Amino acid sequence: EADIYQTPRYLVIGTGKKITLECSQTMGHDKMYWYQQDPGMELHLIHYSYGVNSTEKGDLSSESTVSRIRTEHFPLTLESARPSHTSQYLCASSGQGALAGELFFGEGSRLTVL
Amino acid sequence: QKEVEQNSGPLSVPEGAIASLNCTYSDRVSQSFFWYRQYSGKSPELIMSIYSNGDKEDGRFTAQLNKASQYVSLLIRDSQPSDSATYLCAVKNRDDKIIFGKGTRLHILP
Numbered sequence: 591e592a593d594i595y596q597t598p599r600y601l602v603i604g605t606g607k608k609i610t611l612e613c614s615q616t617m618g619h620d621k622m623y624w625y626q627q628d629p630g631m632e633l634h635l636i637h638y639s640y641g642v643n644s645t646e647k648g649d650l651s652s653e654s655t656v657s658r659i660r661t662e663h664f665p666l667t668l669e670s671a672r673p674s675h676t677s678q679y680l681c682a683s684s685g686q687g688a689l690a691g692e693l694f695f696g697e698g699s700r701l702t703v704l
Numbered sequence: 705q706k707e708v709e710q711n712s713g714p715l716s717v718p719e720g721a722i723a724s725l726n727c728t729y730s731d732r733v734s735q736s737f738f739w740y741r742q743y744s745g746k747s748p749e750l751i752m753s754i755y756s757n758g759d760k761e762d763g764r765f766t767a768q769l770n771k772a773s774q775y776v777s778l779l780i781r782d783s784q785p786s787d788s789a790t791y792l793c794a795v796k797n798r799d800d801k802i803i804f805g806k807g808t809r810l811h812i813l814p
Contacts, residue, residue: 633748633792642798648801673742680747684802688775691736691796695747 593617594698596681603671604704611666611699613681621690622664625680626650627698633680639664670704707731708795710805714784718813723780727793736796739778742807743789752778760793782811791806 594615603609615622625648632649635648639658643686653675654668668675678700682693708726717723729737736755740748754760754776756769767780774794780787790807797803 618748625804631802633800635803649789649803690800691738691794691802692750693738693740693748693794693802695749698747 594681594683594694594696595651596679596699598699599697600700600702602702602704605670607671608670609701610679611679611681611701613664613666613696614662615664617660617662617683617685617694618660618661619683619694621684622652622658622687623682623684623693624639624648624656624664624666625682626652627680636654636661637666643672664665671701675702675704676701705806707796707803708793708805709796710793710808712806713813715807715808716781716811716813719783719785721783723812724726725778725780725786725791725793725810727778727805728774728789729766729776729793729795731795731797732771732774733798735796736768737751737776738796738802739765739767739776740792740794740804743814748792755800780810785812785814787814789811 620641621637625633627633634650636652637656649671680698681696739752742748752767754769764781768777788805792807793805
């Protein structure tokens with residue numbers, strides 16, 4: 591069973607608010623990822639990290655930012671939320687080497703911006 | 705051309721039959737390939753990984769890889785209603801990123 595946790599699970603906020611989606615894993619994984627997924631649509635990689643102090647943007651342009659100060663923690667922040675940010679955000683982690691593509695996903699954070 | 709392509713379906717298969725799901729990828733140097741299952745409203749979960757040409761079997765699931773054709777497939781034998789889900793093909797590309805296809809919706813008919 592995967593030990594990766596996301597909070598909040600559901601969030602409804604107004605336009606212009608700052609939000610942080612939390613993601614923590616207890617597996618000691620170096621690699622962590624944020625994906626964005628709209629209902630019935632594909633997963634888009636928005637951020638990833640290969641270790642502490644390492645962050646990269648993914649393939650889908652996103653106005654969000656991430657940080658990786660501790661191995662187990664990979665929060666995603668939106669400074670000023672807009673309705674276009676309404677989506678499901680999925681955090682994942684993986685080990686190294688041959689296991690690097692075997693992702694463990696959190697349960698997701700569903701964000702609605704009014 | 706998208707990096708990972710799948711037929712979105714839905715693919716309808718009678719219970720007990722074999723479900724065949726297909727995926728093609730564009731980056732010829734990719735070495736690692738994965739199948740994830742995603743139930744509606746849930747997160748994806750890994751069901752198979754494959755790294756070498758040929759077949760890899762795990763219970764009712766068989767992954768097949770043909771690097772020359774840049775083609776990955778997943779066979780599900782003795783399909784059950786609980787297999788109804790979206791199946792996502794994923795590829796680790798040359799930049800070490802995990803890229804997902806759009807997924808194929810599979811519906812097992814009781």
